[in-house]
Amino acid sequence: MSSSINWTALSVFIFFFLLITVMGFAASRWQSQGSKGSALDEWGLGGRRFGTWITWFLVGGDFYTAYTIIAVPALVYAVGAYGFFALPYTIIVYPIVFAIMPKLWQVAHKNGHVTAGDVVYASYNSRPLELAVAVTGVLATMPYIALQLVGMEVVIKALGLQGEIPLFAAFVILALYTYSAGLRAPALIAFVKDLMIYIVVLTAVIVVPMKVGGYGAVFHAAAEGYKAKGSGSLTLAPGQFLPYASLALGSALAAFMYPHTLTSIFAAKSPNTIRKNAIYLPLYTLLLALIAMLGYMAYAAHIKVSAPNQVVPALFQSLFPSWFTGFAFAAIAIGALVPAAVMSIGAANLFTRNFWKAYVNPQVTHTGQAKVAKIVSLLIKLGALAFIVFVPTQYAINLQLLGGLWILQTLPSVVFGLFCKRLGGRALLLGWIAGLAYGTWTVFADGIKPVHTVAGLTAYTGLWALALNIIVVVVAQLVLGKKAQSVPAQA
Amino acid sequence: MWIILLLPFIGLLWVPFFNKLEPSLFGFPFFYWYQLLWIPVTAFLTWLVFRRYHKGDEE
Numbered sequence: 001m002s003s004s005i006n007w008t009a010l011s012v013f014i015f016f017f018l019l020i021t022v023m024g025f026a027a028s029r030w031q032s033q034g035s036k037g038s039a040l041d042e043w044g045l046g047g048r049r050f051g052t053w054i055t056w057f058l059v060g061g062d063f064y065t066a067y068t069i070i071a072v073p074a075l076v077y078a079v080g081a082y083g084f085f086a087l088p089y090t091i092i093v094y095p096i097v098f099a100i101m102p103k104l105w106q107v108a109h110k111n112g113h114v115t116a117g118d119v120v121y122a123s124y125n126s127r128p129l130e131l132a133v134a135v136t137g138v139l140a141t142m143p144y145i146a147l148q149l150v151g152m153e154v155v156i157k158a159l160g161l162q163g164e165i166p167l168f169a170a171f172v173i174l175a176l177y178t179y180s181a182g183l184r185a186p187a188l189i190a191f192v193k194d195l196m197i198y199i200v201v202l203t204a205v206i207v208v209p210m211k212v213g214g215y216g217a218v219f220h221a222a223a224e225g226y227k228a229k230g231s232g233s234l235t236l237a238p239g240q241f242l243p244y245a246s247l248a249l250g251s252a253l254a255a256f257m258y259p260h261t262l263t264s265i266f267a268a269k270s271p272n273t274i275r276k277n278a279i280y281l282p283l284y285t286l287l288l289a290l291i292a293m294l295g296y297m298a299y300a301a302h303i304k305v306s307a308p309n310q311v312v313p314a315l316f317q318s319l320f321p322s323w324f325t326g327f328a329f330a331a332i333a334i335g336a337l338v339p340a341a342v343m344s345i346g347a348a349n350l351f352t353r354n355f356w357k358a359y360v361n362p363q364v365t366h367t368g369q370a371k372v373a374k375i376v377s378l379l380i381k382l383g384a385l386a387f388i389v390f391v392p393t394q395y396a397i398n399l400q401l402l403g404g405l406w407i408l409q410t411l412p413s414v415v416f417g418l419f420c421k422r423l424g425g426r427a428l429l430l431g432w433i434a435g436l437a438y439g440t441w442t443v444f445a446d447g448i449k450p451v452h453t454v455a456g457l458t459a460y461t462g463l464w465a466l467a468l469n470i471i472v473v474v475v476a477q478l479v480l481g482k483k484a485q486s487v488p489a490q491a
Numbered sequence: 492m493w494i495i496l497l498l499p500f501i502g503l504l505w506v507p508f509f510n511k512l513e514p515s516l517f518g519f520p521f522f523y524w525y526q527l528l529w530i531p532v533t534a535f536l537t538w539l540v541f542r543r544y545h546k547g548d549e550e
Contacts, residue, residue, distance in 0.1 A: 081510075087526050088503035091533050095496040098537050216518030234512060235522050241506040249504060275541050282534045289527055 005160035012326030013159060013333070017170070020192055020334050024177030024185040040369040043182030044114055044349045045267040052276045054187055059264045059277060060284045061190030062343070063090075063255070066151030066336030067144075069197070069291055071397075074308035076295030080222070080232035082240050084292055085247045090285040093252040098278035101256060102271035103418045109266075115346075116262055116414045117354030123417040126425025127358060132432050133410045134354035137259040138380070140403035141347040144258070145384035147400050148340040150309075150393055155329040158313035164389055170333065175381050178341040179374050183267055186341040193338050196331035198287065203324070204297075204316070205290040211319060212300035218293070221300035239458065243451040246459035254408040254462065259346030260339065340381065348377035401450055402443055405462035409435040409469050416473075427476035435469030492543050499533040 041048060050058060068086070075083035104119065113119045116137060121130035149167065156166045177185045209215050219234060226232040236244055255261060268274050298311045305314050312332075316325045352373040357364050364372070413428045442452050442461055452461040503526065512520040519527070 081522060084523075084526070088529070091526075091529050092499050092503055094533060095499055095537060098540070099493075099496060214518055216515075219518060219520055219523075234520055236506060236510050238507075241510065245504040245506050249500075272545055275545055279534050279538045279541060282530045285530050286527070289523075289530075 006322050006325070008322035009326030009329065010159050010161075012323050013330045016196070016327065016330035017173075017333065020189050020337070021173050021177065023188055023192065024173070024181060026188075040114060040349070040352065040366055040373055041112075043370045044345055044373055045183060045263065048109070048267055049269055050187065050267045050273070051269050052273050052280075055264065055268045055273050055277050056280055057190040057194055058183075058187045058267065058342070059261065059281060061186065061193055061335075062260050062264055062339040063281075064197075064284050064288060064335075065148055065339040066155075066332050067147045068288060069332050069335060070151045070154055070309055070312055071147075072288065072292045073295035073298070073312050076292045077298050077311045078232065078295075078308045080226050081234055081236050082232075082244060083295065084289075085244050085251070086292065087285065087289050088245070088248040089251040089255075090288055091282060092248065093255050094278045094281055096252055097256055097265075097281075098275055100415055100418065101265050101274050101278075104262075104414070105265060105268060105271050105274055107418065114266065115259065115350045115353045116257070116410065117350055120413050120417075120425075121354070121358075124413075124423075124425030124428065126429065129413055129425045129429045129432070130354050130358065132429060133413055134350045136406050136410050136432075136436070137350045138347045140407040141259055141343050142380065142384055142387065143399035143403050144260075145340050145343045145347075145381065146387040146391075147397065148336040148343070149384060149388045151336040152333045153388065154309050155313055155332045158310065158317065159326075159329060168385070170337070171381065171385050174337050174341055175378055178344060178377055178381075182370075182374075183263065183342065183345055186338045186345075187267075189334065189341075190338050193331065193334045196327070197335055200328040200331045201287055201291055204328075205293060208294075208297045208301065208315070208319060212297065218296050218300045222296035225299035242457060242459050246463050247450060250408060250460040250463040250466070251404065253411060253466070254404050257407045257410050257414060258343075259350055260343040261346075263342060263346040263349065340384070344377040344380045344384075345373075347380050348373040351376045351380075402440065405439045405443065405465055406436060408462045408466050409439065411466065412469055412473050423473065423477055424480060426480055427473050430476045431469040431471075431473035434472040435465040438468050439465030492540060495536050496540060498536060499529055502529055502532075 072083065072086050077083075107113065107119055107122075111118075111122055113122065115134065117130045117134035120133045121127065149171065152170055153167050156170070181188075209218055212218060212221070223234050226234070256265065265274060268277075294312055294315055298305075298315050301315060301319055303311060303314050303318060305311055313329065316328045320328070352369050356372050357369060361368070409432050412423075412431055416423055416428070439461055442464070443449070446452055446461075450460060451458050452464060454464050509522055509525040511522065514521055516524045
């Protein structure tokens with residue numbers, strides 16, 4: 001990649017970045033007529049009035065991130081078919097969303113819950129379990145935000161800008177408009193972001209194969225590339241079957257436990273909004289699969305990079321005119337802003353509802369909660385920024401892996417209560433502790449790998465930990481006996 | 492009827508079934524077009540369940 005500044009690309013990049021900045025600030029006025037603009041419902045859930053289309057863009061916007069565009073092709077480029085586990089993952093996630101999320105929405109809507117922690121506290125009357133869910137959510141989100149910033153950093157560096165200042169500028173813009181507009185800002189920007197990403201990706205997946213001789217040639221070149229390298233392949237090795245399937249399943253189960261995806265779900269207008277989204281959202285998966293193919297196209301285009309993360313930027317730079325490269329990079333950077341904003345809002349909601357309101361100031365008003373959440377969302381983003389400036393990127397990626405494992409351990413607490421009324425908070429807390437401790441320990445003992453072998457079977461560590469979690473919950477429930485009285489919900 | 496929502500799990504997680512290059516389609520090896528095919532199929536199955544149970548619900 002060239003290290004000198006490409007002015008055409010940079011100008012186009014800056015133009016689109018400024019455009020969405022203006023939109024972000026304008027967003028605070030959008031759809032908010034006649035409502036109490038300062039309450040947490042307004043700031044943190046956009047007033048809970050998002051219909052099918054806005055929800056589609058918002059969920060798509062925060063689920064398919066810059067990291068997807070940079071890291072999935074990078075993984076595919078590096079290891080081949082194994083990197084494609086994101087494809088089955090983002091297909092089977094939607095039947096799960098369809099079956100579970102409307103129920104969760106109903107519980108949240110009826111009782112004014114904003115976060116998973118609220119739901120859990122109301123269901124089990126257990127402050128420790130509520131705190132466990134909230135802390136897990138915030139911890140799991142931080143490295144995820146950091147990785148969005150890594151995605152931005154990659155394209156900013158590819159534009160030829162050195163140092164941390166440009167990234168910091170982009171970050172300040174993100175922080176300020178999220179602060180003033182709340183969830184409405186990323187929801188509105190998600191429209192522009194998705195339009196740009198669709199244009200970029202559709203252009204790439206049509207033009208690149210045309211330039212290199214069609215998809216047959218793309219796959220052929222990739223196969224040759226892996227053969228020359230001596231690792232990776234277009235199909236899986238038998239030893240990868242179970243890791244592939246379990247990574248897909250585990251990721252799908254974890255996906256909507258994250259505060260940011262749950263935030264988008266709670267912001268929906270009705271359960272049918274969510275159900276319809278489960279039908280339409282797979283369109284994004286098509287996009288994801290095509291994006292993943294960029295990893296193969298890099299072989300056909302003879303791209304050589306020092307780090308896999310540079311594959312996509314390098315591909316655009318070598319095959320497209322500067323103005324389109326600038327447009328593509330802007331799409332990727334904005335694609336990082338939207339999820340980073342929603343993530344910081346989701347995490348801030350958790351802190352405010354399940355820590356501040358629970359322990360610091362139980363009498364806090366709705367307006368007060370919104371104030372706390374706004375400030376916390378800033379702090380969370382600052383933390384994420386500090387993270388990637390001071391901590392090596394490799395470490396952030398490992399923590400994100402750990403984040404997925406962690407958030408998966410909140411699934412029994414958040415979801416099981418919807419279907420089974422006989423579980424108690426203490427049993428779920430014990431399960432959470434067991435799953436978290438076992439999973440964290442295993443991952444570190446194993447040199448931070450995503451899969452681990454139990455009884456001769458190699459599968460995603462998060463799933464093993466979840467299995468232990470569930471076993472402990474069931475056993476503890478049988479030992480501890482019947483459920484504690486649940487409290488009437490509070491708004 | 493709800494049971495059809497389990498089909499994508501079987502279709503996509505039973506890896507040995509689709510872990511092969513042939514038959515290819517438009518240059519895409521089987522492994523790829525088979526999984527891509529599950530995108531519209533899953534959306535369609537979900538839509539069937541939606542139609543059966545929720546069409547007339549709130550909204």
